[in-house]
Amino acid sequence: MTVPTDRTRRPFRMDEGVAILERTPATLDALLRGLPDGWIHAHEGAGTWSPFDVLGHLVHGERTDWMARVRILLEHGETRAFDPFDRFAQFAESKGRTLDSVLDEFAARRADNLAALAALRLSDADFVRRGRHASLGGVTLGQLLATWVAHDLDHVTQISRVLARQYSDEVGPWRAYLRIISGEQG
């Protein structure tokens, strides 16, 4: 991928990162709650995730991953690796649940986690503290928190892309102008 060199970048700042994290549940609620089932369970082929699957994955991260990793890093530094993140847990956990209940759980767990994060009263000086990822090796607290944010946005992108592509045929000749369908990035 060619990346333009003049694009903007944000340094990680707690207030700016939290501003995204606290908005994701409401964003996905506005996009998905009440949508017809055909949209909620749409996917891009075998092994790809529907909006319902993605939402379950986000809930699993709130349950087991992000704040647990923050605590392991603060308590153990690089001496203890983070527990692995089960990227497929949602298929069992979400089974038989309604979309509404998964949306509600995501909002509640995210709010709890952001309250727990705020209670740690972390400052910029803490962001260089180091922990250990079992596969990636040494990482910093700032990188972990920035990844939590980018991971949210990655999955908002994924959900809207999966939905858009349901109309790949329906848009007819406009396909050429819709980058999400034609496969080109804008």
Place this chain on the structure above:
Amino acid sequence: MTVPTDRTRRPFRMDEGVAILERTPATLDALLRGLPDGWIHAHEGAGTWSPFDVLGHLVHGERTDWMARVRILLEHGETRAFDPFDRFAQFAESKGRTLDSVLDEFAARRADNLAALAALRLSDADFVRRGRHASLGGVTLGQLLATWVAHDLDHVTQISRVLARQYSDEVGPWRAYLRIISGEQG
């Protein structure tokens, strides 16, 4: 682009298309209102659009494009081409405006346009009616309406991608796992 052959597709249905169209203003409101300016004006380099620019583009479409094209198609069929869509109008129109005012205008104009669309009482039989795009040639009403929907989702995808990539450096080694940053599609 290789497209898996077993992915789901939706046929265009008015209720399912409108279900997306009516949610987009609230989705972008939840994602963007109150975000720090650095996020709102983030971009991917020269010639690319910030979330603020994209929102102005969506407003311009509501003002001048989608319903105007529906009406031209219904009144003139293929005898009159649609007016061209100015993809750069937002740079003048949005200049000096607050994000909040653009979000408010998008929600109001979208609601008005969906009310006007409902008042046309279109049925599935109307979706094959034909109009003419100045560059693309003959198109159907169903394709026009499906494109309105996919265009919304294309730009939701774009906004969340632009935001995610602000942390391309900040995520450190996790870059390899974040497809929105590494450039791979999930």
